[in-house]
Amino acid sequence: MSNVDKMREEAKKLxxxxxxxxxxxxxxxxxxxxxxxxKTPEDVDKFVFGPxxxxxxxxxxxxxxRRPLKRGESPDARPIGIVCKGCDAKTIVELVRExxxxxxxxxxxxxxxxxxxxPKKFAMLYGEDNDVKQITWGPDGxxxxxxxxxxxxxxxxxxxCKVRNPSVTDVDGMEQVDQPEAAGFEGIESFEAMDxxxxxxxxxxxxxxxxxxxxxxxxxxxxxxHQCSIDIQKPFNWTQKFTELPDNTFYHTMRALHLAGRCVxxxxxxxxxxxxxxxxxxxxxxxxxAYENFNIESGEDPDRPSLLGGCDPNDKECFIW
Amino acid sequence: MSDxxxxxxxxxxxxxxxxxxxxxxxxxxxQYPPNIRVIRVMCSGRVNPMFVSRALVEGADGVLIxxxxxxxxHYEKGxxxxxxxxxxxxxxxxxxxxxxxxxQVSWVSAxxxxxxQDVVTRFVDQVKELGPADKINRGDEx
Ligand code: SF4
Ligand code: SF4
Ligand code: SF4
Ligand code: FES
Numbered sequence: 306m307s308n309v310d311k312m313r314e315e316a317k318k319l320x321x322x323x324x325x326x327x328x329x330x331x332x333x334x335x336x337x338x339x340x341x342x343x344k345t346p347e348d349v350d351k352f353v354f355g356p357x358x359x360x361x362x363x364x365x366x367x368x369x370x371r372r373p374l375k376r377g378e379s380p381d382a383r384p385i386g387i388v389c390k391g392c393d394a395k396t397i398v399e400l401v402r403e404x405x406x407x408x409x410x411x412x413x414x415x416x417x418x419x420x421x422x423x424p425k426k427f428a429m430l431y432g433e434d435n436d437v438k439q440i441t442w443g444p445d446g447x448x449x450x451x452x453x454x455x456x457x458x459x460x461x462x463x464x465x466c467k468v469r470n471p472s473v474t475d476v477d478g479m480e481q482v483d484q485p486e487a488a489g490f491e492g493i494e495s496f497e498a499m500d501x502x503x504x505x506x507x508x509x510x511x512x513x514x515x516x517x518x519x520x521x522x523x524x525x526x527x528x529x530x531h532q533c534s535i536d537i538q539k540p541f542n543w544t545q546k547f548t549e550l551p552d553n554t555f556y557h558t559m560r561a562l563h564l565a566g567r568c569v570x571x572x573x574x575x576x577x578x579x580x581x582x583x584x585x586x587x588x589x590x591x592x593x594x595a596y597e598n599f600n601i602e603s604g605e606d607p608d609r610p611s612l613l614g615g616c617d618p619n620d621k622e623c624f625i626w
Numbered sequence: 627m628s629d630x631x632x633x634x635x636x637x638x639x640x641x642x643x644x645x646x647x648x649x650x651x652x653x654x655x656x657q658y659p660p661n662i663r664v665i666r667v668m669c670s671g672r673v674n675p676m677f678v679s680r681a682l683v684e685g686a687d688g689v690l691i692x693x694x695x696x697x698x699x700h701y702e703k704g705x706x707x708x709x710x711x712x713x714x715x716x717x718x719x720x721x722x723x724x725x726x727x728x729x730q731v732s733w734v735s736a737x738x739x740x741x742x743q744d745v746v747t748r749f750v751d752q753v754k755e756l757g758p759a760d761k762i763n764r765g766d767e768x
């Protein structure tokens with residue numbers, strides 16, 4: 306039985322005992338898949354999985370757990386079923402560590418994954434207006450409508466992935482995939498090696514483009530605060546609403562700090578950014594500091610306090626007088 | 627850099643140690659540069675690292691945060707919680723090429739008037755070296 310059939314079978318079992326099972330279905334727009342909230346076995350029949358199953362569906366669970374109850378509504382004790390790639394399963398671990406939900410409140414259908422495409426790279430090679438119908442995993446790399454692709458399509462996050470076979474799952478018996486050697490912090494290091502002024506010129510250019518649509522925040526499964534500090538109006542605004550460099554820089558510094566040691570590198574923020582701002586660079590730097598200075602990795606162990614949720618008198622002091 | 631540049635520096639001092647240390651420096655008549663604007667906070671753990679970027683956006687040339695020595699915080703571990711955040715903030719500013727030298731943390735106890743004088747003098751020199759902060763300054767008068 307293929308992994309996709311197995312996924313449907315398991316989702317059908319779960320759909321009766323869960324609030325809903327969220328998975329992927331074919332989107333209306335050409336090849337990309339979209340989320341489907343399945344409540345009946347018929348819905349589950351539409352589930353697909355492949356290199357275009359890109360969104361991190363844990364967001365649907367988080368928003369549901371964080372949703373205020375309607376008047377008279379009692380909390381639903383049933384779990385939520387989620388189709389997860391490895392990086393999405395890491396998100397669940399991080400959410401459990403942060404007590405957003407308990408581990409048994411979600412049922413993870415962990416899907417082994419050989420990497421997703423980067424829709425932006427794809428659009429560059431094939432044009433925004435392409436009529437590609439389906440992208441699949443071939444024996445070596447992607448197949449675009451059955452053909453070898455015109456160039457590299459792999460999403461940047463997948464080069465760093467250590468969890469092609471999800472580290473947590475509630476479904477056994479999936480056919481596992483090969484796990485290639487994951488890239489480390491080389492990209493961050495080469496950026497660090499640049500001259501500080503050049504680094505600022507780069508970020509200045511990037512931050513100036515930002516239109517503060519907050520898509521990055523809204524797509525991030527770990528940006529779950531009921532009230533984001535960027536939205537706070539009272540007693541004062543942390544920053545102004547206009548999209549000028551100082552305020553944009555403030556926003557991005559804040560977001561990087563708040564996600565330090567928590568970001569699981571699911572790549573959603575960078576994917577949804579309409580201005581192509583390389584947000585994973587900032588988050589990657591924070592992950593590097595978390596790992597190298599504090600020996601903390603996101604999505605690893607739900608029983609250890611997170612970077613910002615804990616403290617240690619023996620922490621390094623690198624610049625304090 | 628012209629010699630008459632006088633940086634504007636915001637200093638967050640913890641009530642129990644550094645503020646008292648600054649007081650001691652004052653009553654003992656230790657001279658230190660008059661560039662700092664002191665904001666008294668109850669503990670260095672109260673200082674959100676975003677105060678740093680906010681101060682830079684609002685027109686400060688430098689931000690100094692000072693609290694009790696680790697282990698001496700009057701709320702036990704406020705400064706230990708805070709220092710992790712300050713380290714992260716410092717790394718982030720450095721990574722973005724945003725003059726990390728404009729941000730300094732120090733531990734000054736209530737009896738260290740001399741150290742306070744020394745920290746302020748060193749920090750003001752360091753910021754003078756960097757010149758006026760103009761990268762993310764919104765340009766309003768502080
Ligand atoms: S990061 Fe890993 S699990 Fe996530 S899409 Fe890429 S290869 Fe799959
Ligand atoms: S998604 Fe992009 S443009 Fe929108 S707020 Fe985030 S970084 Fe700025
Ligand atoms: S910051 Fe971006 S990559 Fe990190 S968890 Fe959030 S959406 Fe995913
Ligand atoms: S009371 Fe001084 S740092 Fe906490």
